[in-house]
Amino acid sequence: MAISNKLTIVFTFFYLGVMIYLILFFTVPPFQDAIIQSRHDISGLTEGSNYFIVLLIAFFICLIGNASVGFPIPYPFVIFSFSNSIFTRYINMGLNFGETLMSGPFWLEILILAVVGGLGSAAGELVGYLIGIGAKKVPKISQSKTFDNVQGFGRLVLDYPKSLHFFIFLAAALPIPDDPLWIALGMSKKKIHLPICFIWAWLGKNVTTIFYVIIPILISLGFGFTGIEFDDFSSVITEAFMLLLTLAVMQFILSFNWEKYLNNRRAKRKA
Numbered sequence: 001m002a003i004s005n006k007l008t009i010v011f012t013f014f015y016l017g018v019m020i021y022l023i024l025f026f027t028v029p030p031f032q033d034a035i036i037q038s039r040h041d042i043s044g045l046t047e048g049s050n051y052f053i054v055l056l057i058a059f060f061i062c063l064i065g066n067a068s069v070g071f072p073i074p075y076p077f078v079i080f081s082f083s084n085s086i087f088t089r090y091i092n093m094g095l096n097f098g099e100t101l102m103s104g105p106f107w108l109e110i111l112i113l114a115v116v117g118g119l120g121s122a123a124g125e126l127v128g129y130l131i132g133i134g135a136k137k138v139p140k141i142s143q144s145k146t147f148d149n150v151q152g153f154g155r156l157v158l159d160y161p162k163s164l165h166f167f168i169f170l171a172a173a174l175p176i177p178d179d180p181l182w183i184a185l186g187m188s189k190k191k192i193h194l195p196i197c198f199i200w201a202w203l204g205k206n207v208t209t210i211f212y213v214i215i216p217i218l219i220s221l222g223f224g225f226t227g228i229e230f231d232d233f234s235s236v237i238t239e240a241f242m243l244l245l246t247l248a249v250m251q252f253i254l255s256f257n258w259e260k261y262l263n264n265r266r267a268k269r270k271a
Helices: 005-027 029-042 050-067 075-092 097-101 104-137 145-159 161-173 179-187 194-226 232-255 258-270
Strands: none
Touching: 005 029, 005 232, 029 232, 050 075, 050 104, 050 194, 075 097, 075 104, 075 194, 075 232, 097 194, 104 161, 104 179, 104 194, 161 179, 161 194, 194 232
16 A cells, blocks of 8 residues: 555544544434534524635635645535535525525525635645645655655656646546646646646636535435435534545545556556
């Protein structure tokens, strides 16, 4: 496995923390009551002027999450929680599920959250570009085992320079490691039009953030089809499982041997 032992320990602590949280929620009534009460409080998190504060938080948490190279920061969970807060607030206003989906202001708030989160995510990727510039200037740099592995994905840019913008968009829109791609851009000796690359990254990141913000709606729709009411109890459980899923995807991305995968693809093309 390409992921380092220290990073595996970090993921393990994350998993254990979520599992302990769920166990306490199911078995300790006072803890459950406190969490459910917090769900009522969080519905006002995005209300009024607080919404603009949430947008700033979303921007910076997405920036930090994408600026971290080789270290897991589950920022999608934060975007999901903010979106869930907006959805819960409209439901608490007395609107049913269908009326909420037909509300223009609801979708405006959701989409603005996604676009701002996408902007922060794209800005965070510039850290990888700066790392690449620094690596190009410094003869020797220390590299972790995880960093060495995901760097193989970045070489894909050098193999297909004419498809640069497409790969930037694709890497930003899919749950694959795009930090190495930006590191490769920074290390490249070719002329890079950074503003254009940034716009393509922003467009791609918007795809992922839009997906994160509509997940609460899709989950509520799924509960409706099964006849289960999407209440505070189910909302808490759903958010916990979303966090576990986010961590699992991040661990897979960092664990997958991208170098070996790309080398095999190159070998097949040459055969």
